[in-house]
Amino acid sequence: MSAPPPLQIREANAHLAAVHRRAAELEARLDAAERTVRTQAERLARHDQQLRAALDELGRAKDREIAALQEQLLTSEATVQSLQAAVCQRDKLIRQLQPRAELLQDICRRRPPLAGLMATLAEAERLGPLPASVPSHPLPGGPSSHLANSTGKEEDRDHLQPAVFGTTV
DSSP states (O other): OOOOOHHHHHHHHHHHHHHHHHHHHHHHHHHHHHHHHHHHHHHHHHHHHHHHHHHHHHHHHHHHHHHHHHHHHHHHHHHHHHHHHHHHHHHHHHHHHHHHHHHHHHHHHHHHHHHHHHHHHHHHHHHOOOOTTSOOOOOTTSOOHHHHTOOSSOOOGGGOOOOOOOOOO
16 A cells, blocks of 8 residues: 555644644533533522522421411400400399499489478478477368378377478488
């Protein structure tokens, strides 16, 4: 076999050098891409870890808040039950006091006539009984004192007792 001409060898060497350069360039780009991918993967892993930690903390915070709200709900329910019991107790007391309140209202409605009667009785007490020396004569057209003090039997006038007014209030 014969040796290839020097021009062909030079062209082949130039082509091989270009392929090597291209291979070296591609290997450098591949290394850079692998480093970028590795860096991004590490960054994504750290970010994922941070997000998981934040998610776990949110879950714990949610659980704490739910527990606090459940405790507050139980406290509120106990307060409601206590207030309902107090309302029932007050309703029972109102039912017990209602007849007395109605009686007091009735007394208040009757007070003015009773006050007049009491004033009249006080005036009668102030006047006192009739003296024994004053003969008892019936007033014309009025009832006789014998009828006023009568017990239904005809008794002697000496046994009649004089009327005495008094109040017990």
